[in-house]
Amino acid sequence: MKPAGAGDAGGCCALLGLAERRTQQLQRQVRVKEESIVELETENAVLHLKLAEYQGRVGKSGLQATQFPAQLSSRQRGQGGAHPALAQPWNLAQELRGSIRVHCRIRPLLPFDSEWDGSASCSSTVSQGAAHALDDETILVKCHRPGHPKINKTYTFERVYGPAESQTAVFADVRPLLTSFLDGYDVCVMAYGQTGSGKSYTMLGPPSEGQPGQQSGTHGDSGIVPRAAEELFRLISENSPGRPTLEVSVLEIYNNDIFDLLAKEDSAAVFGVKREVVTTQEGRTEVPLLTCTAVASAVELVALVHGGLRLRARHPTLVHAASSRSHLVVTVTLTGKAPSDSTGQRPRSALRQGHAGAGQGRSASPRASPPQPLPVDHTGPERQARAKLQLVDLAGSECAGASGVTGLALRETSFINRSLAALADVLGALSERRGHVPYRNSKLTHLLQDTIGGDAKLLVILCVSPGQKHVAETLQGLGFGTRARQAERGQAGRRPSCPGKRRSGAGSASQ
Numbered sequence: 001m002k003p004a005g006a007g008d009a010g011g012c013c014a015l016l017g018l019a020e021r022r023t024q025q026l027q028r029q030v031r032v033k034e035e036s037i038v039e040l041e042t043e044n045a046v047l048h049l050k051l052a053e054y055q056g057r058v059g060k061s062g063l064q065a066t067q068f069p070a071q072l073s074s075r076q077r078g079q080g081g082a083h084p085a086l087a088q089p090w091n092l093a094q095e096l097r098g099s100i101r102v103h104c105r106i107r108p109l110l111p112f113d114s115e116w117d118g119s120a121s122c123s124s125t126v127s128q129g130a131a132h133a134l135d136d137e138t139i140l141v142k143c144h145r146p147g148h149p150k151i152n153k154t155y156t157f158e159r160v161y162g163p164a165e166s167q168t169a170v171f172a173d174v175r176p177l178l179t180s181f182l183d184g185y186d187v188c189v190m191a192y193g194q195t196g197s198g199k200s201y202t203m204l205g206p207p208s209e210g211q212p213g214q215q216s217g218t219h220g221d222s223g224i225v226p227r228a229a230e231e232l233f234r235l236i237s238e239n240s241p242g243r244p245t246l247e248v249s250v251l252e253i254y255n256n257d258i259f260d261l262l263a264k265e266d267s268a269a270v271f272g273v274k275r276e277v278v279t280t281q282e283g284r285t286e287v288p289l290l291t292c293t294a295v296a297s298a299v300e301l302v303a304l305v306h307g308g309l310r311l312r313a314r315h316p317t318l319v320h321a322a323s324s325r326s327h328l329v330v331t332v333t334l335t336g337k338a339p340s341d342s343t344g345q346r347p348r349s350a351l352r353q354g355h356a357g358a359g360q361g362r363s364a365s366p367r368a369s370p371p372q373p374l375p376v377d378h379t380g381p382e383r384q385a386r387a388k389l390q391l392v393d394l395a396g397s398e399c400a401g402a403s404g405v406t407g408l409a410l411r412e413t414s415f416i417n418r419s420l421a422a423l424a425d426v427l428g429a430l431s432e433r434r435g436h437v438p439y440r441n442s443k444l445t446h447l448l449q450d451t452i453g454g455d456a457k458l459l460v461i462l463c464v465s466p467g468q469k470h471v472a473e474t475l476q477g478l479g480f481g482t483r484a485r486q487a488e489r490g491q492a493g494r495r496p497s498c499p500g501k502r503r504s505g506a507g508s509a510s511q
Contacts, residue, residue: 099455099456099457099458100427100430100457100458100460100484100485100487101158101159101457101458101459101460102157102158102459102460102462102481102482102484102485103157103158103159103160103161103170103173103459103460103461103462104139104155104157104159104160104161104461104462104464104478104481105160105161105165105170105198105202105461105462105463105464106131106132106133106139106160106161106162106163106464106466107163107197107198107201107463107464107465107466108163108164108466109129109163109466109467113465113466113467113469113470129466129467129468130142130143130151130466130467130468130470130471130474131464131465131466131471131474132162132466133160133161133162133163134154134160135160136159136160136161137156137157137158137159137160138154138155138156138160139154139155139157139160139464139478140152140153140154141153141154141155141471141474141475141478143468143471145468151471151475153475155478155481155482157462157481157485158485159173163466166220167202167205167220167221167222167223167227168220170202170224170461171224171227171228173459174189174224174227174228174459175231177189177457177459178228178231178232178235178389179235180457181232181332181334181387181389182232182235182236182334182387184387185387185455185456185457186387186388186389186450186451186454186456186457187387187388187389187390187451187456187457187458187459188389188390188391188392188448188451188452188456188457188458188459189203189224189228189389189390189391189392189458189459189461190390190391190392190393190394190448190458190459190460190461191203191392191393191394191461191463192394192397192420192460192461192462192463192477192480192481193394193396193397193462193463193464193465193477194396194397194463194464194465194470194473194474194476194477195395195396195397196396196465197396197463197464197465197470197473197477198463198465199393199394199396199461199463200223200393201223202223202224202461202463203223203224203225203328203391203392203393204223204224204225204226204305204309204393205221205222205223205225205226206221224391225302225305225330225391226298226302226305228332228389228391229298229301229302230298232246232298232332233297233298244334244335244336245294245334245335245336246294246295246301246332246333246334247292247293247294247295247332247333247335248262248292248293248294248295248301248304248305248330248331248332248333249262249287249290249291249292249293249330249331249333250262250304250305250307250308250309250328250329250330250331251272251275251287251290251308251328251329251331252272252308252311252312252313252326252327252328252329253326253327253329253419253443253444253447254313254325254326254327254412254415255411255412255415256415256418256419256442256443256444257274257443258274258275258276258277258287258443258447259271259272259273259274259275259311259326260272260273260274260275260287260289260290260291261307261308261309261311261312262291262293262304262307262308263291264291271311272308272311275287275288275289275290276288277443277446277447279440279446279449284450285446285447285449285450287447292333301332305330308328308330309328312326312328313325313326313412325395325409325412325416326395327392327393327394327395327416327419327444328392328393329390329391329392329447329448330390330391330392331388331389331390331391332388332389332390332391333386333387333388333389334386334387334388334389335386388450388451389451390448390451392448394420395416395419395420396416397416397417397420397473397476397477418442419442419443419444419445420444422438422441422442422444422445423442423444423445424480424483425438425441425445426438426439426441426445426452427452427480427483427484427487428483428487430453430487431483431484431486431487437453439453460481460484462477462478462480462481463477464477464478
């Protein structure tokens, strides 16, 4: 027989337990609601910032619209009439928007994201993703891992591509720069990001199975390089009154040394041939003895690139099984007949008349400097204008501890990170308008000086890994992109190219 009051005590305990569980449940619901409120407040703040940005753009657009007729009239008066280049509003619009653009691409979550973390499935916290495209100009990085500070940051760029956006969508924003290249501007498109973030996929396309270094595939997933080759020859065939010459070189920068990947010497069978970059008396960069091959079709251009890729340095790491250990630079040099005007304005290659408005692009603030004279070779019966297009697949930035590299691979990582830091220093010097820009601190920046300085047009595509485990590298890359957007470039110290020189470029006078 139970003692008196035992049933009442048991009932009270049960009620207390139920109340405690209900209290915990309500506390969890409150936390969820509070987190939702924080998210909504963040989104609200982003929307307010974007509203202010668009209102500012509307004001600037109105000002530019009122100034444009005066600018056009002034140019026409200075030239004694309309110049063919003024029939191309595209490049004038590009100049108003700025010469440096930064786009950001978030790759999809992949199986190795959870494998690297040791997770059993992609449903783990780490594999849920930390980087998200809020819209086509804003990326949100949100991460809350045990033992780490909570992260909730947004970044704005000229264009943000979500994981579902295709190669075609990315190239649509590159295409207008090819118009500028054929108009005589130096252009650089580079992919920057952590190892395994999708740089080579973006620039070259997916790798061929069983053939490391070779890119494959169907046209739908082709990268920027093969698409650019097709587009260049399409534009030339449709609009060129006199066919220009296109020459291609393919090189890599490995451990701060330059290797010619198209050289025919016996020593090039495995590693390519070592070359050096120099600055000419005119302030432009050259690589003496670099193999430059004339191409007459997109097929020939892509075949040369694939041939060079076979020699590119690669090494497996914990982050990527086929990590590129060098910066790949594909350079297309255009030589065409220059207009015979004497106005001092930038000579065009005369093959781009009729491409006004070819494509639309998002871009930066109106910081671009006025157009400067293109390098012109005055020898021979016709004046020759030259322009340079550089397509760059940078080696991935990485943390040695995360990638697990040792020995030779650790030395490679050191050189990669130092060269990328030098690139950041150059863009920082440009953004701060320093009198000295340290191009020569790295072979990478020295080689790219013509297409990242002066009035050249530079597009940086930040490639981002979405996983929470990669959030530190993601934030570093986004910080790099933010600094790059701030870069302003003054007028380049251009002079006519030296007669008889086979190769020349356009560069800033700062060394």
